[in-house]
Amino acid sequence: MSSVPRIVKESFTRIEPAADTAIAYFYGRLFAENPQLRTLFPPAMDGQRDRLFQALARVVWSLDAPDELTDYLERLGRDHRKYGVLPEHYAAMGSALIATLRRFGGPGWTPETEAAWTAAYRTVADIMIAAAERDAAAAPPWWVAEVVDHHRPTPDLAVVTLRPDRRLDFTAGQHVPVQTARWPRVWRRYSIANAPRPDGTLSLHVRAVPGGWVSGALVRHTRVGDTVLLGPADGALTLDPACDRDLLLVAGGTGLAPLRALAEQELARDGERSVHLVVGARSPLDLYDLPELRLLESGHPRLRVVPVLCDAPPHDGLRGPVAGALGRIRERWDDHEVYVAGPPGMIRATVGALQNLGVPLDRIHHDLLEAERGGARAS
Numbered sequence: 001m002s003s004v005p006r007i008v009k010e011s012f013t014r015i016e017p018a019a020d021t022a023i024a025y026f027y028g029r030l031f032a033e034n035p036q037l038r039t040l041f042p043p044a045m046d047g048q049r050d051r052l053f054q055a056l057a058r059v060v061w062s063l064d065a066p067d068e069l070t071d072y073l074e075r076l077g078r079d080h081r082k083y084g085v086l087p088e089h090y091a092a093m094g095s096a097l098i099a100t101l102r103r104f105g106g107p108g109w110t111p112e113t114e115a116a117w118t119a120a121y122r123t124v125a126d127i128m129i130a131a132a133e134r135d136a137a138a139a140p141p142w143w144v145a146e147v148v149d150h151h152r153p154t155p156d157l158a159v160v161t162l163r164p165d166r167r168l169d170f171t172a173g174q175h176v177p178v179q180t181a182r183w184p185r186v187w188r189r190y191s192i193a194n195a196p197r198p199d200g201t202l203s204l205h206v207r208a209v210p211g212g213w214v215s216g217a218l219v220r221h222t223r224v225g226d227t228v229l230l231g232p233a234d235g236a237l238t239l240d241p242a243c244d245r246d247l248l249l250v251a252g253g254t255g256l257a258p259l260r261a262l263a264e265q266e267l268a269r270d271g272e273r274s275v276h277l278v279v280g281a282r283s284p285l286d287l288y289d290l291p292e293l294r295l296l297e298s299g300h301p302r303l304r305v306v307p308v309l310c311d312a313p314p315h316d317g318l319r320g321p322v323a324g325a326l327g328r329i330r331e332r333w334d335d336h337e338v339y340v341a342g343p344p345g346m347i348r349a350t351v352g353a354l355q356n357l358g359v360p361l362d363r364i365h366h367d368l369l370e371a372e373r374g375g376a377r378a379s
C-alpha cells in the first residue's frame with residue numbers, strides 16, 4: 001500500500017482548522033487564473049464553499065477504502081455533468097487546489113507531501129472524468145422538466161409535479177437536483193415523492209424555508225407550464241429487494257416524500273409485507289398529504305397510515321413527538337425493516353427510540369448525513 005493516503009490525511013489535518021480561509025483562497029485563485037470557470041458556479045458562493053470542503057474531506061478520509069471512494073467519485077463525476085464541467089477543467093481545479101494546500105500547509109508541507117497530493121488528485125480526477133464520459137453515452141447532463149401540476153396545501157409548502165423531456169431513471173427513495181429559472185446555477189436536492197410512474201412524471205414536496213432561494217422559487221413563484229432543470233437521481237434510501245420483513249416508515253414533515261415513494265413501490269408488488277407509514281407533523285394543516293394517503297390506504301389492506309401531531313390541540317390521533325409515539329402504536333418493532341426521513345433532530349430521536357424498542361441498527365435506514373448537509377434539500 002502506498003504512503004499517499006497517510007501523507008494526505010496528515011497534511012489535511014493541519015489544513016482543516018483554516019478551512020474557510022483556504023477554500024476562499026482556492027476559489028479566488030481558480031477564478032483569477034481561469035475567469036471562464038466563474039460561469040459554472042452560482043453567483044453566491046457560500047454554500048458552494050461548504051460543499052467543496054465536505055467533498056474534499058470525504059475523499060481524504062476514504063483514501064484507504066478504494067471501493068467506497070470509487071463509488072463516491074463516480075457518482076460525483078456523473079453529477080458534475082449538470083454544471084457543465086469538462087475534462088479540461090480538472091487540471092485548472094487541481095492546480096488551484098495544490099497551490100492552496102501549499103500555501104496553507106504550514107512548515108510541514110514538503111515536496112513529498114506535494115507529490116502525494118498531486119498523485120491523489122490525479123487519481124480522483126481520472127475516476128470522475130471516466131465516469132462522466134461513460135454516463136454521457138447513456139444520459140443527458142440534465143433534463144428540462146415542465147411543471148404539470150402545482151398546489152399549495154399550506155402557504156409555505158408545495159407539491160410540484162414535473163414531466164421531464166426525456167426518461168429520467170430513478171429508484172423509489174432517491175432525490176433529484178433541481179434548478180429554477182429564477183436562480184441560475186443554484187441546485188438543490190429534493191426527494192421524489194413517488195415510485196416510477198408509467199408517464200415518467202415525478203412529484204416533489206417542497207417547504208419554502210426562510211432565505212431558501214430554490215425552495216422559495218418552487219413554492220411561491222412557480223406555475224403550471226413553467227420549466228425547471230433536473231439533474232440525475234441519486235441516493236441510497238431505497239428498498240432492499242432481498243428483504244421481506246414487514247416495513248415501518250417513519251416520516252417527519254416533508255421527509256414524507258421518499259417514504260411515500262417506498263410505500264408506493266412496495267404496494268405495487270404482489271407481496272404480503274405489511275407497511276406502517278407513521279407521519280409526524282406539527283399541526284393538522286401540516287398533514288398536507290393525508291387525504292391522498294388515506295386513498296392509498298383504502299386500496300391496500302396491507303398499508304396502515306398513522307398520523308402523529310406534536311404541537312396540536314387534542315385530536316383523535318396520536319400526539320407528541322413522532323419518536324415517542326412508536327411504542328404506543330406497537331410494543332415491538334424488532335421484526336421490521338425501518339426507514340426514517342425528516343429533520344435531523346427527528347431522525348436522531350427516532351433512531352434512539354427504535355433502538356430502545358429493540359430494533360437492531362442495521363435494520364434502520366436513514367439519510368442523516370444528507371439531512372444534516374441539509375439546507376441541501378430544504379433550501
Ligand SMILES: NC(=O)C1=CN([C@@H]2O[C@H](COP(=O)(O)OP(=O)(O)OC[C@H]3O[C@@H](n4cnc5c(N)ncnc54)[C@H](O)[C@@H]3O)[C@@H](O)[C@H]2O)C=CC1
Binds near residue numbers: 254282308344368
Ligand atoms: N431523506 C430525508 O431524510 C429527507 C429529509 N427531509 C428533511 O425533512 C425536514 C422537513 O422539514 P419540515 O417539513 O419543516 O418538518 P417540521 O419541522 O415541520 O417537523 C416535522 C416533524 O418532525 C418533528 N421534529 C422536528 N424537529 C425535531 C427535533 N429536533 N427533534 C425531534 N423531532 C423533531 C416534528 O415534531 C414534526 O413531527 C427538512 O429538514 C428536510 O431537509 C426532507 C426530505 C427527505
